[in-house]
Amino acid sequence: MAKFIYVFRGGAFLEKGLSASAMQDHLKLWGAWMGELAKQGHQPAGEAVHEGGRTIRGKNKVVTDGPYAELKDLVTGNLAIQAASLEEAANLALGCPIYIYDGSVEVRPVAQMG
Amino acid sequence: MSGSAESGRPEELVASLFRHESGRLVAALTRLFGPHNLQLAEDVVQEALETALQAWKFRLPDNPRAWLSKVARNRALDLIRRGAVERRFAADYREQLASEWSLATTVDESLAETSTAGNQLRMMLTVCQPQMSEETQVTLILKFLCGFASSEIAAAFLCTEETIDKRLQRGRSVLRQMGSLAPAGLSETEDSRLGAVLRALYLLFNEGYHGSHPSMPTRVVLCEEAMRLCAFLTEGMDGGSPRAHALMALMCFHFSRVAGRIDADGIYLPLAQQDRAVWDRGLMQRGLAHLNHSARGPELSALHLEAGIACQHCLAPSLAETNWSAILGLYDLLYERNPSPVIAINRALARAYAGDPHGALSDAVELADEPALARYPFYWAARGEIHARADQSDEAYDCYQRAATLARNPAEEHAFLRNAAVHQSQQ
Numbered sequence: 001m002a003k004f005i006y007v008f009r010g011g012a013f014l015e016k017g018l019s020a021s022a023m024q025d026h027l028k029l030w031g032a033w034m035g036e037l038a039k040q041g042h043q044p045a046g047e048a049v050h051e052g053g054r055t056i057r058g059k060n061k062v063v064t065d066g067p068y069a070e071l072k073d074l075v076t077g078n079l080a081i082q083a084a085s086l087e088e089a090a091n092l093a094l095g096c097p098i099y100i101y102d103g104s105v106e107v108r109p110v111a112q113m114g
Numbered sequence: 115m116s117g118s119a120e121s122g123r124p125e126e127l128v129a130s131l132f133r134h135e136s137g138r139l140v141a142a143l144t145r146l147f148g149p150h151n152l153q154l155a156e157d158v159v160q161e162a163l164e165t166a167l168q169a170w171k172f173r174l175p176d177n178p179r180a181w182l183s184k185v186a187r188n189r190a191l192d193l194i195r196r197g198a199v200e201r202r203f204a205a206d207y208r209e210q211l212a213s214e215w216s217l218a219t220t221v222d223e224s225l226a227e228t229s230t231a232g233n234q235l236r237m238m239l240t241v242c243q244p245q246m247s248e249e250t251q252v253t254l255i256l257k258f259l260c261g262f263a264s265s266e267i268a269a270a271f272l273c274t275e276e277t278i279d280k281r282l283q284r285g286r287s288v289l290r291q292m293g294s295l296a297p298a299g300l301s302e303t304e305d306s307r308l309g310a311v312l313r314a315l316y317l318l319f320n321e322g323y324h325g326s327h328p329s330m331p332t333r334v335v336l337c338e339e340a341m342r343l344c345a346f347l348t349e350g351m352d353g354g355s356p357r358a359h360a361l362m363a364l365m366c367f368h369f370s371r372v373a374g375r376i377d378a379d380g381i382y383l384p385l386a387q388q389d390r391a392v393w394d395r396g397l398m399q400r401g402l403a404h405l406n407h408s409a410r411g412p413e414l415s416a417l418h419l420e421a422g423i424a425c426q427h428c429l430a431p432s433l434a435e436t437n438w439s440a441i442l443g444l445y446d447l448l449y450e451r452n453p454s455p456v457i458a459i460n461r462a463l464a465r466a467y468a469g470d471p472h473g474a475l476s477d478a479v480e481l482a483d484e485p486a487l488a489r490y491p492f493y494w495a496a497r498g499e500i501h502a503r504a505d506q507s508d509e510a511y512d513c514y515q516r517a518a519t520l521a522r523n524p525a526e527e528h529a530f531l532r533n534a535a536v537h538q539s540q541q
Contacts, residue, residue: 013168017160019263023167024132030171046172050165079172 003110004089006046006079006096010072011103014051029097037081037092046079072102080110130335132163134342135179136261139186141237141295142224144258146190146211148204149240149289152258158193162186183225190221205293232298234259235346239296242310243288251314252321253281260339270336271321311347312361312417315340319365323372331382331525332372341365348404356411359404360418366401367424370394382529384499386433398428419448438468455484455493463496471504491520495530502537511537 012018012026037044051074056063067074083089086109093105128134136159143155162185166178175181194203194211203211210220223229241254249271256262256270264282268275296307322336344365347358374388405421423444430436445461458481466474478497487493498513514534521527 013164013171016164018164018167019266020132020136020163020261021130021263021266023163024130027132027167027170031174034172044172048169048171050168076168077171 001082001084002112004081004083004086005108005110006081006089006093007075007106007108008077008079008096008098009075009104009106010101011076011098012101013048013076014071014074015101026097026100029100033095033097036095042081042083042092044079044081046077048077049075072104076103131178132166133261135159135182136163137234137237137259138179138230139182139225140258140261141233142229143186143190144204144237144240145224145229145233145295146194146204146207146221148202148207148294149292151203152286152289154193156258158186158189161189179227187221187225191218194221204295207294231346231349233295234343236295236298238311238314238343238346239298239307240289240292241285242307242314243285244306244310246285246288247281248310248314248317250281250285251310252318253278254285255314255318255343256339257282259343270333308347308355308357312344312357315344316361316364316417318343319368323368331376331380331523334372337365337369337372341369348407354407356408356413357415357417359408359410360415360421363401363404363408364417364421364424366397366404367421367428370397370401370428376525379528380525381532382525384529384533385427390431393428401425401428414447416448416451419444419451423448433467436467438464442468455481455486456490458484459487459493459496463499466500466503471500474500475504489520491517491522491526491530493517494520495533498530498533498537507537510534 012023018026034044034046052066054063054065055067081089081092083092086107089109090107093107096105098105139159139162140152140155143158144152147155162182165185166182169175170178194217202208207220210216224233237259238255241258242251246254253267253271256267257264262270264275264278268278271278319337319340322333322338322340324331341362344358344362348354348362371388371393373392373394374390375383377383401421402425405425408418408421423441426437426441426444442461442464445457445464449457449461459478462474462477462481465471465477475497478493478500481487481493482497484493494513494517498510498517501507501510501513511534514530514537518527518530518534521530
């Protein structure tokens with residue numbers, strides 16, 4: 001098994017004005033996906049991030065408010081999982097509900113330290 | 115915040131948590147902000163739910179309701195601190211919110227679990243204003259207490275989203291004139307307001323129980339919401355008002371039979387053919403308990419009588435062993451109180467079952483020209499049943515056919531045609 005990181009961008013979290021039922025229904029899909037990953041032993045551990053923040057950039061360390069990105073490219077969280085291969089990790093990411101609201105998942109192998 | 119999905123188990127999220135929390139928090143914040151700031155309360159709650167949607171996707175917090183309360187609380191404190199000078203909050207909380215000394219405690223008290231029932235009770239009394247139509251009152255209840263969106267309410271009532279938005283606009287403009295939520299106490303003067311809430315909840319329940327939706331003859335969620343909100347009235351105020359207990363009893367008795375009313379093909383089953391074994395005995399017991407509580411006051415309202423009728427149906431081991439004379443007596447009292455054609459045809463049907471089909475028939479025929487019954491399929495179905503009990507198969511067949519042409523959904527239509535077919539085969 002190797003470690004992979006999913007980087008989530010966009011999704012329902014950036015969609016304003018969803019109804020309470022729509023939000024709950026969507027959250028349930030995340031719950032089902034997370035539950036399945038855990039059940040199959042992929043040990044998912046994730047962190048969601050709020051909107052806003054600061055970006056520091058360049059030699060001059062220019063600090064600006066907020067991440068600069070199109071909404072759909074805005075990072076909305078990341079999740080570490082265990083998988084046998086990049087193929088398996090990418091396949092598992094197909095089950096994520098983020099695509100319903102036009103989000104994306106970037107699947108990256110974590111560098112091994114020895 | 116990091117953790118495995120196993121500890122959070124988001125799949126166990128209560129099915130209606132977001133909607134119900136929306137109702138709870140909107141009521142708590144409107145109590146502080148005042149009905150004229152309803153939109154502000156809604157915005158805070160929407161933001162809290164959106165924050166939860168983002169934060170909970172990998173793992174549920176240990177106490178989702180407390181989590182939401184805290185987010186709403188912090189946002190409310192922030193808004194009050196920033197805007198207290200120019201904004202006018204609820205008249206009865208203005209002073210407490212204006213001072214840092216009492217601000218946090220006041221907000222916490224309104225958001226506390228112990229305030230939940232009282233806040234929502236006051237919110238219901240507030241949105242059932244006499245100058246609004248009953249449809250508008252029900253729409254406001256569904257929006258602000260049940261957390262449904264306009265599109266969802268429109269789908270439930272088979273009308274356009276525009277119609278719902280217009281009702282909400284009308285309702286909001288009335289609420290904007292109000293400085294505080296209605297008080298929760300039940301004095302004589304507030305009795306008419308309580309009546310309006312009970313009527314609105316009954317309407318909501320009926321829309322779910324025998325509504326006019328073409329593809330879904332029963333919408334359980336509307337019935338459940340009516341019962342959930344009625345519980346604020348039966349539990350919230352000094353043991354509850356007798357009429358609220360009567361309505362709750364009525365809803366329990368009706369809802370206990372919901373599983374037997376429709377067969378596997380989605381067709382209504384007449385009472386005679388329903389499998390009484392699938393009726394929910396636990397809910398009937400609850401109904402009986404509420405019926406007992408309802409008898410505490412001196413009052414015998416129409417709701418009491420209707421609950422009594424529903425109770426007789428629940429207690430009967432079979433259609434033949436039903437206490438029809440008791441039911442007929444209750445219908446007589448109900449008709450005295452409210453001489454409506456719909457009650458009259460139901461009374462006639464009870465009369466037929468109580469052993470007097472010919473008397474019932476003349477009652478039913480007399481009602482044929484009532485404008486209120488002209489497009490009412492159940493008039494013709496009841497008349498068909500009365501003809502059948504008077505051994506008049508041809509007439510029964512014709513009446514059921516006529517009922518079928520007036521049916522509002524396929525479940526009704528199939529049920530009437532099936533009854534018609536029974537009497538055709540006997541010709």
